[in-house]
Amino acid sequence: xxxxxxxxxxxxxxxxxxxxxxxxxxxxxxxxxxxxxxxxxxxxxxxxxxxxxxxxxxxxxxxxxxxxxxxxxxxxxxxxxxxxxxxxxxxxxxxxxxxxxxxxxxxxxxxxxxxxxxxxxxxxxxxxxxxxxxxxxxxxxxxxxxxxxxxxxxxxxxxxxxxxxxxxxxxxxxxxxxxxxxxxxxxxxxxxxxxxxxxxxxxxxxxxxxxxxxxxxxxxxxxxxxxxxxxxxxxxxxxxxxxxxxxxxxxxxxxxxxxxxxxxxxxxxxxxxxxxxxxxxxxxxxxxxxxxxxxxxxxxxxxxxxxxxxxxxxxxxxxxxxxxxxxxxxxxxxxxxxxxxxxxxxxxxxxxxxxxxxxxxxxxxxxxxxxxxxxxxxxxxxxxxxxxxxxxxxxxxxxxxxxxxxxxxxxxxxxxxxxxxxxxxxxxxxxxxxxxxxxxxxxxxxxxxxxxxxxxxxxxxxxxxxxxxxxxxxxxxxxxxxxxxxxxxxxxxxxxxxxxxx
Amino acid sequence: xxxxxxxxxxxxxxxxxxxxxxxxxxxxxxxxxxxxxxxxxxxxxxxxxxxxxxxxxxxxxxxxxxxxxxxxxxxxxxxxxxxxxxxxxxxxxxxxxxxxxxxxxxxxxxxxxxxxxxxxxxxxxxxxxxxxxxxxxxxxxxxxxxxxxxxxxxxxxxx
Numbered sequence: 001x002x003x004x005x006x007x008x009x010x011x012x013x014x015x016x017x018x019x020x021x022x023x024x025x026x027x028x029x030x031x032x033x034x035x036x037x038x039x040x041x042x043x044x045x046x047x048x049x050x051x052x053x054x055x056x057x058x059x060x061x062x063x064x065x066x067x068x069x070x071x072x073x074x075x076x077x078x079x080x081x082x083x084x085x086x087x088x089x090x091x092x093x094x095x096x097x098x099x100x101x102x103x104x105x106x107x108x109x110x111x112x113x114x115x116x117x118x119x120x121x122x123x124x125x126x127x128x129x130x131x132x133x134x135x136x137x138x139x140x141x142x143x144x145x146x147x148x149x150x151x152x153x154x155x156x157x158x159x160x161x162x163x164x165x166x167x168x169x170x171x172x173x174x175x176x177x178x179x180x181x182x183x184x185x186x187x188x189x190x191x192x193x194x195x196x197x198x199x200x201x202x203x204x205x206x207x208x209x210x211x212x213x214x215x216x217x218x219x220x221x222x223x224x225x226x227x228x229x230x231x232x233x234x235x236x237x238x239x240x241x242x243x244x245x246x247x248x249x250x251x252x253x254x255x256x257x258x259x260x261x262x263x264x265x266x267x268x269x270x271x272x273x274x275x276x277x278x279x280x281x282x283x284x285x286x287x288x289x290x291x292x293x294x295x296x297x298x299x300x301x302x303x304x305x306x307x308x309x310x311x312x313x314x315x316x317x318x319x320x321x322x323x324x325x326x327x328x329x330x331x332x333x334x335x336x337x338x339x340x341x342x343x344x345x346x347x348x349x350x351x352x353x354x355x356x357x358x359x360x361x362x363x364x365x366x367x368x369x370x371x372x373x374x375x376x377x378x379x380x381x382x383x384x385x386x387x388x389x390x391x392x393x394x395x396x397x398x399x400x401x402x403x404x405x406x407x408x409x410x411x412x413x414x415x416x417x418x419x420x421x422x423x424x425x426x427x428x429x430x431x432x433x434x435x436x437x438x439x440x441x442x443x444x445x446x447x448x449x450x451x452x453x454x455x456x457x458x459x460x461x462x463x464x465x466x467x468x469x470x471x472x473x474x475x476x477x478x479x480x481x482x483x484x485x486x487x488x489x490x491x492x493x494x495x496x497x498x499x500x501x502x
Numbered sequence: 503x504x505x506x507x508x509x510x511x512x513x514x515x516x517x518x519x520x521x522x523x524x525x526x527x528x529x530x531x532x533x534x535x536x537x538x539x540x541x542x543x544x545x546x547x548x549x550x551x552x553x554x555x556x557x558x559x560x561x562x563x564x565x566x567x568x569x570x571x572x573x574x575x576x577x578x579x580x581x582x583x584x585x586x587x588x589x590x591x592x593x594x595x596x597x598x599x600x601x602x603x604x605x606x607x608x609x610x611x612x613x614x615x616x617x618x619x620x621x622x623x624x625x626x627x628x629x630x631x632x633x634x635x636x637x638x639x640x641x642x643x644x645x646x647x648x649x650x651x652x653x654x655x656x657x658x659x660x661x
Contacts, residue, residue, distance in 0.1 A: 116629055306629055428630040431598040439595070449630040456630020473599050477585060 004065040004076070010106050011064070011127035012057035017102060019053055066125060068139050073113060075123055087123055089140045091115045093281045094307035094317070097133060097274040104272070109133045113140065114307025116451065166260055169334055173254035173321060181322035182247040184292040251321045258335055265317065275317055277305055283450045285319070285339060286420040286459070287328065294417060297325050304452040315453035339421055343402030343409045352443050352463030353396045360392035361385055401446065401461045401468060403475055409499065410448060410459040419499050420459040426450055430476045432469045444469035508578040508589070514619050515637025519570035522615060527565050530558045579635050581646065583653045586626060588633060604628045605654040610643045626650065
């Protein structure tokens with residue numbers, strides 16, 4: 001593979017489809033508007049547009065060349081402006097193999113090679129045969145794991161060509177868990193907003209049609225309230241179905257392979273995805289217990305990588321979509337044996353409880369009061385501030401910080417409770433922030449940044465005892481050196497065992 | 503390890519900030535001006551425009567005469583062979599610790615105003631965040647940049 005090669009010609013088509021999918025809503029609106037006027041040369045436009053996209057796709061395909069030499073991936077691309085991109089295997093964070101429907105028809109895959117820089121977004125090979133993909137994968141990974149912090153021990157591997165790494169463990173997602181994950185998926189809200197957007201676009205069209213009147217004629221009652229409730233109910237059911245099936249299709253066939261030096265996550269029913277993350281590229285682990293999932297005793301496990309991750313640029317990768325809290329420790333032990341799972345922790349002191357409660361309820365209460373006063377609403381509206389009070393209390397009681405010789409644990413709650421496990425040597429920076437009011441009460445918030453995607457990801461715990469916040473900074477300063485002096489100096493009443501799962 | 507020695511930033515930075523705020527914050531007066539242009543200046547609107555203008559005027563004055571001084575007074579930085587320690591903030595006091603092994607690159611930059619006063623800003627980037635030490639004397643900034651990059655090279659480590 002030391003000669004330049006082109007992708008499979010299907011890349012041209014898949015690129016055109018990618019462009020269509022990226023501008024789907026625009027095209028949809030365009031279609032609806034176009035379909036309404038008669039003298040609009042409608043088909044011409046569509047045909048011409050698609051033809052143009054195909055020409056662009058073919059040109060892109062023709063100008064896109066790649067080769068691998070001495071562990072460096074060299075990509076030439078660009079129709080008019082030529083771009084040369086070099087990726088060294090030592091810098092590869094994540095390798096991502098996707099096969100969409102189109103690619104699968106021709107036995108192809110899409111290969112994303114992610115480094116910590118966002119320019120590696122362009123280092124995606126759209127269509128490549130499975131055999132070649134495996135070869136690229138192998139060539140780029142051979143010594144990829146060698147160049148690490150423990151490179152001394154691994155030096156011996158450098159010359160010997162590494163054979164395919166041995167599979168240590170394979171964990172699958174049981175069907176029951178998949179169904180629960182789908183039905184409690186958090187993308188519910190997103191689905192709702194998608195439906196609302198689409199509906200708002202097509203609403204003027206269908207409200208004119210007779211179908212709509214017919215449908216409303218079918219409904220048993222004509223009062224406004226019932227109609228609104230029906231519409232909302234239909235929306236909710238649709239949104240739920242949408243999120244149910246999208247989760248089902250995304251996480252179907254889920255499989256987690258643990259190898260000697262890397263984790264391979266494969267998932268997806270229609271669009272298959274295979275993500276390879278070397279162990280030494282894992283920046284942090286965080287566990288999310290959603291508001292619906294937590295009472296059921298379930299959580300999802302994510303890892304942060306410095307690659308660009310998804311389209312939004314966050315480097316979060318789902319390590320395991322849904323697991324019983326009771327089995328979580330076993331899973332983490334299986335997959336990440338070098339992460340410490342239990343910590344001596346500390347919680348915000350009692351005096352910060354009211355700050356948490358005030359923060360989450362102040363605005364809500366003010367707005368409710370104003371609305372109640374202005375519009376003379378039902379007394380039940382006061383339930384909303386009460387809920388926000390409880391929510392603030394929950395936030396307070398969930399906030400916690402834990403540490404050990406080489407790790408931090410940060411836990412907080414927004415809507416769902418999130419617990420982050422971060423190795424000290426993966427911390428990019430740590431801050432301690434104190435507002436004037438916190439200063440009055442000797443409190444401080446801490447914030448820890450890890451590398452993830454384009455911008456990094458921060459984890460924070462608010463309103464800690466100032467001494468605890470200082471200790472976190474101090475601990476990071478020692479950075480891995482064992483901390484015998486500060487570990488056992490105080491025994492406070494609010495020193496919980498973290499994370500508190502069995 | 504003992505606490506590293508903290509340094510203040512160059513006092514000339516106050517002048518730069520004062521001048522920058524003097525010009526830059528003029529923009530905020532456009533808000534009541536635009537309001538007045540849309541709604542006119544009759545009775546009720548007059549009071550909104552006047553009060554908004556006076557609030558903005560006070561904030562503008564503070565941002566010229568008080569804030570630059572306080573910002574300067576609260577800024578501290580320390581660099582040693584293991585980490586960079588930044589303390590800043592007038593109301594919200596922030597202290598940030600950046601392990602040197604996490605530093606991806608350092609650079610100094612200089613706008614026209616800073617150049618006039620012979621000052622530079624040192625920018626420190628990690629894989630996740632970017633931090634600035636503003637308003638250092640240009641020679642000092644270069645020294646700080648060299649210092650950081652030397653130390654960072656010593657503490658070679660992966661992302």
